Amino acid sequence: MAELTFQDIVKEENLVYKKTSLLTDKALSYCPGCGHGTAHRILMEVIDEMGYQDKTVGVAPVGCSVLAYEFMNIDMQQAAHGRAPALGTAIKRIMPNHFVFTYQGDGDLAAIGTAETIHAINRGENILIVFINNGIYGMTGGQMAPTTLPNMKASTCPFGRDVSIMGNPLRITELIANLPGAYYVTRQAVHTPNNVRKAKKALKKAFEYQMNVKKGTCFVEIVSNCNSGWKMTPVQANKWMEDNMFPYYPLGDIKVPE
Amino acid sequence: MAKELRLMKGNEAIAEAAIRAGADAYFGYPITPQSEVLEYLMGEKPYEKTGMVVLQAESEVAAINMVYGGASCGRKVMTSSSSPGISLKQEGISYMAGAELPGLILNVVRGGPGLGTIQPSQSDYNQAVKGGGHGDYKLVVLAPASVQEMYDFVEKGFELSFKYRTPTMILSDGVIGQMMEKVELSEYKPRWTHEEVVKMHPWATTGKTADRERNIITSLNLQSDVQEEHNLKLQAKYKKMEEDVMFEEVMCDDAEYLFVAFGSSARICQKAIQNAREKGIKVGLLRPITLSPFPSVIIRKYADKVKGMLSVEMNAGQMVHDIKLAVEGKTKVEYYGRMGGIIPIPSDIVKALETKLIGG
Ligand SMILES: Cc1ncc(C[n+]2csc(CCOP(=O)(O)OP(=O)(O)O)c2C)c(N)n1
Ligand code: SF4
Ligand SMILES: [Mg+2]
Numbered sequence: 001m002a003e004l005t006f007q008d009i010v011k012e013e014n015l016v017y018k019k020t021s022l023l024t025d026k027a028l029s030y031c032p033g034c035g036h037g038t039a040h041r042i043l044m045e046v047i048d049e050m051g052y053q054d055k056t057v058g059v060a061p062v063g064c065s066v067l068a069y070e071f072m073n074i075d076m077q078q079a080a081h082g083r084a085p086a087l088g089t090a091i092k093r094i095m096p097n098h099f100v101f102t103y104q105g106d107g108d109l110a111a112i113g114t115a116e117t118i119h120a121i122n123r124g125e126n127i128l129i130v131f132i133n134n135g136i137y138g139m140t141g142g143q144m145a146p147t148t149l150p151n152m153k154a155s156t157c158p159f160g161r162d163v164s165i166m167g168n169p170l171r172i173t174e175l176i177a178n179l180p181g182a183y184y185v186t187r188q189a190v191h192t193p194n195n196v197r198k199a200k201k202a203l204k205k206a207f208e209y210q211m212n213v214k215k216g217t218c219f220v221e222i223v224s225n226c227n228s229g230w231k232m233t234p235v236q237a238n239k240w241m242e243d244n245m246f247p248y249y250p251l252g253d254i255k256v257p258e
Numbered sequence: 259m260a261k262e263l264r265l266m267k268g269n270e271a272i273a274e275a276a277i278r279a280g281a282d283a284y285f286g287y288p289i290t291p292q293s294e295v296l297e298y299l300m301g302e303k304p305y306e307k308t309g310m311v312v313l314q315a316e317s318e319v320a321a322i323n324m325v326y327g328g329a330s331c332g333r334k335v336m337t338s339s340s341s342p343g344i345s346l347k348q349e350g351i352s353y354m355a356g357a358e359l360p361g362l363i364l365n366v367v368r369g370g371p372g373l374g375t376i377q378p379s380q381s382d383y384n385q386a387v388k389g390g391g392h393g394d395y396k397l398v399v400l401a402p403a404s405v406q407e408m409y410d411f412v413e414k415g416f417e418l419s420f421k422y423r424t425p426t427m428i429l430s431d432g433v434i435g436q437m438m439e440k441v442e443l444s445e446y447k448p449r450w451t452h453e454e455v456v457k458m459h460p461w462a463t464t465g466k467t468a469d470r471e472r473n474i475i476t477s478l479n480l481q482s483d484v485q486e487e488h489n490l491k492l493q494a495k496y497k498k499m500e501e502d503v504m505f506e507e508v509m510c511d512d513a514e515y516l517f518v519a520f521g522s523s524a525r526i527c528q529k530a531i532q533n534a535r536e537k538g539i540k541v542g543l544l545r546p547i548t549l550s551p552f553p554s555v556i557i558r559k560y561a562d563k564v565k566g567m568l569s570v571e572m573n574a575g576q577m578v579h580d581i582k583l584a585v586e587g588k589t590k591v592e593y594y595g596r597m598g599g600i601i602p603i604p605s606d607i608v609k610a611l612e613t614k615l616i617g618g
Contacts, residue, residue, distance in 0.1 A: 054465045057331070060476075069474045075463035077330045078476035079323065080353050086320040087327030090335065091463075093311045094282055094328050095452070098465060116323070119316035 020048040022073045029067055033234025035224030036065050038190040039103075039132060042200040044072055046207055047099065056099045057091050059084040061113075063105035064138040082113025085120035088127040099211060101128040106147040107137045110172040117176065124181030124216035128206045131173065131219065134226040135245060142229035146170040149248055154229070169248065173221045177255040183216030184209050185255035189223050189246075191238045209257070223249050262443040268408040268435045269294035272338065272364055272428070275412035277304045280447040281362075282333035283311035285324035287343060290376040291432040292366035295338045308449055318343035322350030322363070329359040330475040332455040332462025334416050338364035340432075341382050342373060344390075351425055352391030355492070356477025360419035362412065363397075364428045366435035369599040377599020378432030380521060381573040386429045387550045387580070394489055396496045398426040399550040400504075401520040405439035407547075413444070418502060420459075422495055429549060431572065433522035433601065496551075504547035505556055509535075513542030515615055516560055518581050519570040520546050523595075523602065527570055530607040541611060549577070554584035561585035566615035570607055571595040590615060 022044035028037045047056050053074055060068040062081035069076035079087045084102035092100040109117050109131050120127070136154055137143040144154040144161060147169050151160040161169070177185040184206060188199035199222060206218035223245050227237035266274065273295045276284060286296040296314060304310035311328075315321035321337045328335035339347060344365045354361055365386065369379035386399045398418045400411045408430060415426040456464050466472040479485040506524075509531055510516065517527040524545040534541045544560060544567075546553045560567070566589055569578035575593035582591045594610035596602045 054467045056465060057463045059327070066478060069472075069476065073466065073472055075466045075473045076475070077327060077463055078357075078474070078478055079326070080349055083319070083323035083326075083350070086315070086323035087330070089313070089320075090283060090285065090311075090324035090327035091331055093313065094331055094333050094335075095464070115316055116320050119320065 020045045022048045022053055024071055024073050026070050028071060030064060031228045033225065033227050033237065034064070035134070035190050035222065036132060038196060039130065039199075039222050039224065040068060040071055042190065042196060043101070043103070043130060043203055046200060046203045047074065050207055052099050055097065057095070059087045059091070059102040061102070061104040061108040062139070063108050065103055065105065065132065066139065068103055082108050082111070083116055084108070084113065085116040085125070085127070085129065088129075089120050089123070089125045092125060092127050096126075099207065101130060103130045104132070105138065106131070106133045106135065106145045110146040110170050114172070117172070118179070121176050121217040121219065122179045122181045124183070126210055126214050126216065128210055128218045128220065130203070131221040132224050133221055133249060134224045134229070136226050136229040138226045138229050142226070142231070146172070149244055152244070171249065173219065173249075173254060176219060181216045182219060182255055183213070183257060184218040186219070186253045187221040187223060187249060187251050189241070189251055191225065191241065213257070215257070221249075223251065264441050264443055265438055266405055266441045267294055267438050268402070268405045268430065269366065270298045271405050271409040271441050272412055273298035273302070274443065275409040276336060277302060277308060277310060278444055278446050279413040279416060280308065280334065280449040281310055281336055281412075281416070282449055283313070283324070283328045283335045285313050285315050285321040285335070285337050287315050287318045287321050287339065289340045289343045291368060291378070291435050292338050292340045292364065295364065310449065318346035319349065322347040325361045325363070326350055326354055326357070326359060329354065329361040330357070330463050332459030332464060333450070336362035336364070338366070340366045340368045341370050341379070344382060344385070348391035351397070352393055352395065353477050354425045355391075355395035355397070356393060357475050358423040359425065359475065360416070360423055361425045362415045362419060362428070363425060364430060367429065367431045369597065375599040376432070378522065378601060379572050379597070379599055380431055380523060381576070381597065382429065383549065383571070383573060383576040386427050387552070395492060396424070396499070396550050398422065398424055398499060398502075399429050399548065400426065401429050401547060401549050402434055403521050403524045403545065405434065405437065406441050408434060409441050409443070422499055424495065424499070429521070431521055432599070500551040502548065503551045503553050503555070505553040506545040506547060508543040508545065510542035510544060510560065512540050514565050515539065515541040515611060516564045516567045517541060517543045517570050517607070518546070518557065518567050518577070519543065520549060520577070523570045523572055526602055526604055527607060530604040533604050534608045534611060537608070539608070539611065539616065552580050552584070554580070557581055557584040558586065558588070561588035564589055566590040566592065568607075568611050568615060569593045570602060572601065573597060
């Protein structure tokens with residue numbers, strides 16, 4: 001038998017994985033190892049697999065993912081800091097047959113945008129909110145976020161978060177799970193292949209609930225890393241996340257439809 | 259067909275006009291003296307008739323960002339508030355200006371600063387005309403002086419805001435918002451269909467189809483040269499807006515003096531003109547209808563003809579500076595006004611004309 005060459009292997013029928021066409025060719029601006037890129041990918045894969053590119057409108061936040069629209073090959077709007085759920089509310093109410101999602105960081109969603117988040121969900125807006133919780137303000141250089149853990153260091157709490165002075169980290173996902181308008185609330189991660197699969201499944205469910213069930217807001221939190229803000233290597237950051245973030249923000253479904 | 263006439267409050271006229279103009283959505287938050295807009299819309303249930311969305315938002319901040327979201331889809335979307343609420347909307351208005359979005363914002367002005375008073379005022383003139391939020395931008399600003407104009411300026415406001423892809427503000431006040439007058443209603447215009455929106459507004463986020471690149475609505479330009487280019491484009495647009503300037507001239511032909519006033523101040527000036535002319539003072543009124551673009555050219559023209567101009571405002575003297583800029587020192591420009599929700603009376607306006615311009 002003749003020896004296999006490279007050309008023999010690189011063929012359409014041998015393809016096991018390829019980049020979805022719903023991601024642009026632009027190189028991601030995220031730090032190497034950052035979870036934002038993986039989260040973008042699985043979200044775009046779900047929309048691609050559903051064949052919904054022409055009926056999707058996404059909303060980018062203010063935060064590291066402000067430029068999500070550079071990477072996602074769909075129609076997108078960029079919201080003022082924290083206001084994405086208000087935009088999503090209007091988009092969905094005006095175009096109820098479109099798939100509408102917001103993509104927001106923890107500072108965006110759980111600090112400056114707390115009111116917009118809670119009220120959009122409490123109204124049961126039929127949208128998907130993807131919440132990237134990295135416990136820090138990544139974009140502005142690693143300041144304390146509402147989700148920063150007790151004693152965790154950030155540039156505005158250089159000696160660690162002293163909860164007696166700075167208050168407690170906010171488990172906003174548990175909070176919003178109590179709202180009647182929240183239909184599906186889950187907490188996922190994307191730092192291992194297994195977690196990526198689970199997170200993608202959650203996004204797929206959220207898509208189906210929005211388009212077919214139409215009974216309220218779906219909220220998918222992704223506990224993620226920020227190796228730059230945490231001042232760690234990507235490997236250290238993932239380990240630190242497992243050891244410290246997951247105990248405070250345990251993974252799994254928080255509210256599932258009855 | 260007989261004209262459809264109705265006795266209405268200014269705020270109700272705005273709401274009725276929105277439904278008939280084929281507006282797609284209204285987002286608001288209660289505040290005196292404009293809560294009737296949301297109340298009237300909720301009472302009419304346009305979502306059952308035309309499909310227009312009406313929603314009470316959790317705050318003015320949320321409401322203006324809902325306008326941003328809907329406008330980005332190429333729809334006719336509006337909000338209304340009064341002064342303290344308009345301050346909260348400034349973030350969203352600035353983003354809309356930056357992202358070049360249409361949209362209609364009604365400000366039924368009350369006296370400030372702070373919580374101020376619920377009585378009528380024109381003290382948000384500078385905020386409306388000079389930008390209001392952060393960054394170099396302008397709005398189209400329409401100043402109605404009657405309930406009929408409240409009604410008419412909804413359609414006009416949408417038209418201009420889509421023409422220039424710039425938010426339009428209707429700068430009203432508690433008098434015009436609350437008073438009742440006869441209004442001639444227009445025919446119902448159907449809302450645009452999704453297909454019409456896609457065709458008319460190819461920039462809108464209606465869903466990326468195979469025949470076009472994705473649409474992005476953003477006000478972000480990280481590179482300063484790109485941002486400057488964007489600023490220059492905006493400025494050119496604001497310059498072009500001047501072709502849509504609107505004003506009214508009342509008894510200006512033989513005038514030796516001119517009142518310059520907008521909104522309810524202009525209404526009071528009409529009475530002041532009568533009183534002054536009975537005394538033999540030839541005074542007319544120039545009423546800016548668009549405060550932005552400002553009718554500088556016509557004011558400059560009158561500067562060569564009259565002995566002086568009196569800017570009559572329900573504030574500490576804001577528009578007077580724009581009049582001075584327009585006349586370039588060619589004639590004397592003075593201000594008379596009241597603040598805090600107090601409405602000037604015609605006899606005091608005439609007295610101010612006599613002491614500040616004629617006697618002075
Ligand atoms: C009104 C306003 N305030 C503050 C900022 C500055 N700012 C930009 S991003 C950001 C924090 C973003 O953090 P997060 O939402 O957690 O996103 P991440 O970058 O961590 O993904 C802040 C405070 C802003 N752009 N606008
Ligand atoms: S700063 Fe943090 S959140 Fe931002 S791209 Fe880098 S690792 Fe990701
Ligand atoms: Mg963050």
